[in-house]
Amino acid sequence: MNKLLAWLDDRTGYRGLMHEALYERIPGGARWRYVWGSSLVFCFFVQVVTGIFLWMAYSPSAQTAWESVYYIEFEMDGGSLLRGIHHYTAQLMVVLLALHLLQVVIDGAYRAPREINFWLGLVLMKIVLGLALTGYLLPWDQKGYWATQVATKIAGIVPLVGPWLQQAIVGGKEYGHHTLTRFFALHAGVLPGLLVAVLALHLALFRKHGLKAKEPLRKPETTFWPEQVLRDGVACLAVLVTVVLLSIFARAELGAPADPADSYDAARPEWYFLFLFQFLKFFHGETGELIGAIVVPGAVMLLLFLMPFIGRSQVGHWANVLFIFLVLGGAALLTGMAIYEDHHAAWTNADAATEKFADVRKMLDTIEADLRKNGGKSIYSGKSEAERIDIYAQATKSSAEQLAIDHYKYQAYRKSQDHIAANELAEGNAQRSHELAATGIPPHGALKLVHDDPKLQGPRLFAKHCASCHDHVDEEGNGIREPRPLAYVPDAENPGQQKLDPRGAPNLYGFATRKWLAGLLDPKRIAAAHEDKEKWLVADAPYFGNTTHRDGDMAGFVRDSLSELDAEGKATLEKVIAALSAEAALPAHKELDAAAAKDGTLEAGRTAIAEHAWEGGACIDCHKFHDNGDLGMAPELTGYGSRQWLIDFIGNPAHARFYEGDKNDRMPAFAADAGNPANNLLTRHELELIVDWLRGDWYRPLGD
Amino acid sequence: MSKPSNTGPANKPASTPPTKPNAGEDRRGFVAIAAGAIGAIVAAVPVLAGLRVFADPLTRTPKKKSTTDGALENGMIRVATLDAMPEIGKVYRFPVVATREDKWSRYDAHPIGTVFLRRTSAAERPVAFTSVCPHLGCSVDIKGDVYKCPCHNSTWTIEGERINPESCPSPRDLDELEVEVKGNDVFIAYKRFRGGIEEQIEE
Numbered sequence: 001m002n003k004l005l006a007w008l009d010d011r012t013g014y015r016g017l018m019h020e021a022l023y024e025r026i027p028g029g030a031r032w033r034y035v036w037g038s039s040l041v042f043c044f045f046v047q048v049v050t051g052i053f054l055w056m057a058y059s060p061s062a063q064t065a066w067e068s069v070y071y072i073e074f075e076m077d078g079g080s081l082l083r084g085i086h087h088y089t090a091q092l093m094v095v096l097l098a099l100h101l102l103q104v105v106i107d108g109a110y111r112a113p114r115e116i117n118f119w120l121g122l123v124l125m126k127i128v129l130g131l132a133l134t135g136y137l138l139p140w141d142q143k144g145y146w147a148t149q150v151a152t153k154i155a156g157i158v159p160l161v162g163p164w165l166q167q168a169i170v171g172g173k174e175y176g177h178h179t180l181t182r183f184f185a186l187h188a189g190v191l192p193g194l195l196v197a198v199l200a201l202h203l204a205l206f207r208k209h210g211l212k213a214k215e216p217l218r219k220p221e222t223t224f225w226p227e228q229v230l231r232d233g234v235a236c237l238a239v240l241v242t243v244v245l246l247s248i249f250a251r252a253e254l255g256a257p258a259d260p261a262d263s264y265d266a267a268r269p270e271w272y273f274l275f276l277f278q279f280l281k282f283f284h285g286e287t288g289e290l291i292g293a294i295v296v297p298g299a300v301m302l303l304l305f306l307m308p309f310i311g312r313s314q315v316g317h318w319a320n321v322l323f324i325f326l327v328l329g330g331a332a333l334l335t336g337m338a339i340y341e342d343h344h345a346a347w348t349n350a351d352a353a354t355e356k357f358a359d360v361r362k363m364l365d366t367i368e369a370d371l372r373k374n375g376g377k378s379i380y381s382g383k384s385e386a387e388r389i390d391i392y393a394q395a396t397k398s399s400a401e402q403l404a405i406d407h408y409k410y411q412a413y414r415k416s417q418d419h420i421a422a423n424e425l426a427e428g429n430a431q432r433s434h435e436l437a438a439t440g441i442p443p444h445g446a447l448k449l450v451h452d453d454p455k456l457q458g459p460r461l462f463a464k465h466c467a468s469c470h471d472h473v474d475e476e477g478n479g480i481r482e483p484r485p486l487a488y489v490p491d492a493e494n495p496g497q498q499k500l501d502p503r504g505a506p507n508l509y510g511f512a513t514r515k516w517l518a519g520l521l522d523p524k525r526i527a528a529a530h531e532d533k534e535k536w537l538v539a540d541a542p543y544f545g546n547t548t549h550r551d552g553d554m555a556g557f558v559r560d561s562l563s564e565l566d567a568e569g570k571a572t573l574e575k576v577i578a579a580l581s582a583e584a585a586l587p588a589h590k591e592l593d594a595a596a597a598k599d600g601t602l603e604a605g606r607t608a609i610a611e612h613a614w615e616g617g618a619c620i621d622c623h624k625f626h627d628n629g630d631l632g633m634a635p636e637l638t639g640y641g642s643r644q645w646l647i648d649f650i651g652n653p654a655h656a657r658f659y660e661g662d663k664n665d666r667m668p669a670f671a672a673d674a675g676n677p678a679n680n681l682l683t684r685h686e687l688e689l690i691v692d693w694l695r696g697d698w699y700r701p702l703g704d
Numbered sequence: 705m706s707k708p709s710n711t712g713p714a715n716k717p718a719s720t721p722p723t724k725p726n727a728g729e730d731r732r733g734f735v736a737i738a739a740g741a742i743g744a745i746v747a748a749v750p751v752l753a754g755l756r757v758f759a760d761p762l763t764r765t766p767k768k769k770s771t772t773d774g775a776l777e778n779g780m781i782r783v784a785t786l787d788a789m790p791e792i793g794k795v796y797r798f799p800v801v802a803t804r805e806d807k808w809s810r811y812d813a814h815p816i817g818t819v820f821l822r823r824t825s826a827a828e829r830p831v832a833f834t835s836v837c838p839h840l841g842c843s844v845d846i847k848g849d850v851y852k853c854p855c856h857n858s859t860w861t862i863e864g865e866r867i868n869p870e871s872c873p874s875p876r877d878l879d880e881l882e883v884e885v886k887g888n889d890v891f892i893a894y895k896r897f898r899g900g901i902e903e904q905i906e907e
Contacts, residue, residue: 045747050750067808077756077757078756079757225736226738233746
């Protein structure tokens with residue numbers, strides 16, 4: 001063995017190299033304060049190793065990037081840990097960079113003859129930040145996609161070359177395949193290559209000049225091996241343990257797939273860029289952006305580069321130390337501000353907040369109601385926000401100053417609430433996209449799964465197309481309920497007068513379920529309506545809402561004929577409800593319907609619909625139900641609430657099968673023109689998504 | 705950190721490690737061992753984490769066979785109808801269309817292979833051979849009454865037996881696939897086998 005090593009040494013001189021590498025002199029003995037550089041090199045080593053293994057499973061294109069990362073994270077054995085280590089080491093590297101820089105500046109290690117090495121270090125910092133920025137986009141999820149848009153848009157405001165620069169980075173005017181291939185080549189090729197080259201120079205110069213020992217020297221001189229190596233090793237171990245624990249207990253996120261058509265309100269840069277994000281909030285307009293995003297950060301970088309010259313004198317050195325503390329402290333402060341602004345609503349007790357903002361909310365409600373009621377004649381009309389507060393304060397004899405402060409705080413609180421809600425929505429969407437992806441992703445990519453999912457798309461489409469009249473809220477009041485101002489129309493009976501034209505159509509939550517039908521056929525509830533004229537809102541009109549049907553034949557029938565049923569009548573009604581709900585074949589009622597079919601309830605209910613003579617008549621006197629009754633008077637009950645029935649109804653509610661002609665109260669036909677879909681308000685696909693969502697008909701993973 | 709950070713030329717490295725008294729030597733030995741051990745651990749962990757993921761294809765247990773539209777419960781895939789092969793004794797060629805999964809992607813109704821089907825009599829179920837050559841996986845073709853592989857010229861009879869086992873590059877006869885007939889529909893259990901060996905082993 002020794003002979004072999006001697007041979008090897010003779011041919012390569014490795015012993016000399018090892019000796020040089022390991023027996024670097026450390027004046028004053030090994031110290032913990034020297035570990036930052038080594039731990040940074042270790043981080044880079046971890047990133048290269050884990051990055052190459054991730055590379056073996058990553059596929060950079062708009063249809064495969066998210067998909068392959070999903071596969072790494074959720075399907076591959078050990079994938080989550082590997083990705084977690086890469087994800088968290090990147091973040092830790094930024095922290096270590098800041099500490100390394102801080103230590104170098106405090107120790108004055110940038111002074112002659114080490115100026116060039118200090119600059120190389122700053123270049124390395126830029127490269128690492130570049131790696132962080134490019135890596136953030138690669139999973140192609142909503143978070144990375146929208147946050148990186150901001151970064152590339154900033155590149156676009158650079159004077160003269162901005163637009164050109166932006167297009168070159170993005171690989172075109174819009175994000176797409178080439179954005180990913182470019183970012184990936186930068187992230188895995190160009191930047192690491194540069195980093196290796198600059199790092200080699202950095203280390204070479206470090207060796208040339210030797211360690212800048214911290215004065216006074218505490219101990220006798222030692223060598224790098226093994227005393228300092230042990231300390232460096234322990235630091236690296238601490239880094240490793242931290243990232244492994246984080247990876248296991250706080251898995252690296254993967255948001256929903258990037259969707260250019262879906263605004264993403266939760267967009268934020270990764271936390272280490274939050275200070276820049278916050279800083280930019282202080283600048284407005286084109287020039288402002290330029291100053292905040294480019295001039296000021298550029299000036300800070302320039303000052304960092306000038307440190308070796310400024311620090312020639314002792315005073316200069318202290319100025320440098322003060323400056324670095326200001327920069328890092330300022331960044332920390334801005335980061336804290338950004339986090340506080342986004343999340344403080346979550347740290348505030350809800351009751352305390354209600355109490356605190358009671359006056360402000362009362363003020364806002366009063367102003368709004370006054371504006372609505374009096375229009376142009378309102379004392380608040382045409383006034384600025386500050387003026388309105390003053391007017392209100394005068395009218396109520398309260399402190400305008402206090403109201404203005406509280407109003408400001410209230411707006412901030414609301415913004416924070418919105419951000420928290422956006423985060424929760426994003427998290428829900430992410431989880432749903434993972435559920436869907438587990439079924440296998442079509443060749444078009446995971447976005448297709450998201451776009452075809454009733455559970456994700458239904459609420460959006462409902463809010464856009466239906467919510468101006470319909471509610472979709474559960475018993476607790478959660479769901480979609482848009483504020484619906486009361487409208488006034490000319491009163492035909494009293495010319496020159498206006499009359500109230502209340503809006504508000506049925507709450508479609510649980511439509512055609514037994515519960516919903518039981519409410520519809522409940523004399524007390526069928527015509528329930530609620531108009532709050534003070535707030536000018538209409539809500540909570542669960543069945544016929546404020547439509548003409550509220551005073552129609554059906555409501556009259558329910559009120560008159562179903563109000564005093566005997567026990568037998570009640571039992572029959574229950575069977576009718578079961579049979580009618582079964583027409584819908586709702587997924588949620590699958591077992592109930594099957595049981596009802598087995599014990600004869602459905603049969604009895606169907607017979608009752610066709611034959612039972614209630615006080616005011618039989619169902620089929622007005623409705624068609626299978627072979628009984630005729631169309632044209634009231635909605636057909638055959639297949640009531642089923643997928644096809646709903647698609648047809650929404651497509652054209654004025655059709656003879658539903659509310660023929662003027663029986664239909666204001667509901668538009670969303671897809672009446674089957675022959676020419678371009679004329680329709682909703683595409684067939686959108687219509688199906690809304691219907692499937694209303695019916696609760698969407699993919700559920702086993703065990704859900 | 706151990707190796708990667710310290711490969712630059714040293715600044716006047718001490719010519720020899722400073723000499724220390726005996727107690728110091730002991731401590732130094734301990735420190736060296738600890739430093740070496742920690743260095744080895746921190747270097748190994750990321751490598752092992754990566755290797756674990758790299759080895760994923762080797763340790764992956766196949767998911768439950770994904771259901772192809774119209775497939776039988778045992779996973780047999782419908783490939784043809786009896787009507788589509790009216791002539792007894794003639795070899796017909798049919799694509800196998802099934803759901804294919806490739807890592808994250810799922811392709812519905814995707815061609816995954818080709819089978820040859822031949823009816824030996826009106827009563828019996830057809831005989832099926834996969835078109836994958838048992839030698840090295842080229843696509844076998846039928847020329848008249850002879851199956852022929854274009855790559856290395858293996859030939860088989862219409863019964864799937866090697867015409868010249870001594871000189872045939874293929875180590876075995878054509879791979880037969882299980883067939884089931886339900887009414888007019890012909891189902892096969894599509895499988896892939898390892899190439900280049902005498903024994904028929906499913907991949």
